[in-house]
Amino acid sequence: MGEFLKSVGAACAFVAALAGGVASARDKAPLVLEPTSQWHLDYADDSCRMVRIFGEGDNKSVFLIERYEPGDSFFLLVAGEPLKASRYADAALRFGPGGHEWEGPIQPANFGEYSPAVMANGMFLVTPPGFHKKGKEKDSDLEKEEEEEAQPPDVFGQRISPEQEAVISWLEVRRERRRPVRLELGSMEKPMAAMRQCTDELLTHWGIDLEAHRGLSRAATPATDYTRWVRSSDYPVGLIHQGAQGIVQFRLSVGADGQPTQCHIQKSTRPEGFDKAVCKALMRRARFEPALDADGQPIASYWRNTVHFIMP
Known part of the structure; x- marks a missing residue:
């Protein structure tokens, strides 16, 4: 029963050693996909979702990030035919230039008309200060994932500056021996500013004193x-x-x-x-x-x- 349930914090990510197949994909020139839509921001009651479409025809892909509270981390989904790989293949995600990197095993998933999908929880555009890996522990009731843990933020939930976000302009996805896929995001400064405005509004809808929380x-x-x-x-x-x-x-x-x-x-x-x-x-x-x-x-x-x- 201990393998049935896994609990993952908001600032956590699954981490695993990449198989040689993913590493070998680094030697291939990436398939570069330009945006074919504007950013779409969805203000929901309990989350903020930002979506953009890239590529056309068989290369059409979707990029989505979702936040459930103020902060730097987010849920990430990238989906489309260019990401096709073997079942349960490992994947690697990298924001650039000089952004956050993630790698780990991916279970197959779909996202509407887009398939397959690569998903990761606890992603960042830029690796926050003090971010480090914790060792894996187990007990009889719950197997804990390897966690990524950070120092408390100076401002409630935020350690990455708008200036750092402005530099990030692409995301690269690698899967097994497939050709890497690069999404040309453009500067992420304005999209992330809109996302912060949305998550700030979430707190007010929940009856939380936003200003008091900025100074916790x-x-x-x-x-x-x-x-x-x-x-x-x-x-x-x-x-x-x-x-x-x-x-x-x-x-x-x-x-x-x-x-x-x-x-x-x-x-x-x-x-x-x-x-x-x-x-x-x-x-x-x-x-x-x-x-x-x-x-x-x-x-x-x-x-x-x-x-x-x-x-x-």
């Missing part, structure tokens, strides 16, 4: 081991029998006393049974050291994370 002396912090709040035993039995898997993005409202007051599902692949299992477990087990404002006074805040329900 401490964010809401788990008081116990958060990797044990949702356990393999919480995997709905009926969904195990169906072989169902799912990803649940959630947010907990946290009171000034450190107690969770409400569980919100921000994004879920469903079935709905996963959503109910996550919230039931979190409201029963989650406990926090409350957020503190600039004067060190406890204030209402939130904490968010992702749960992956994965069959072995």
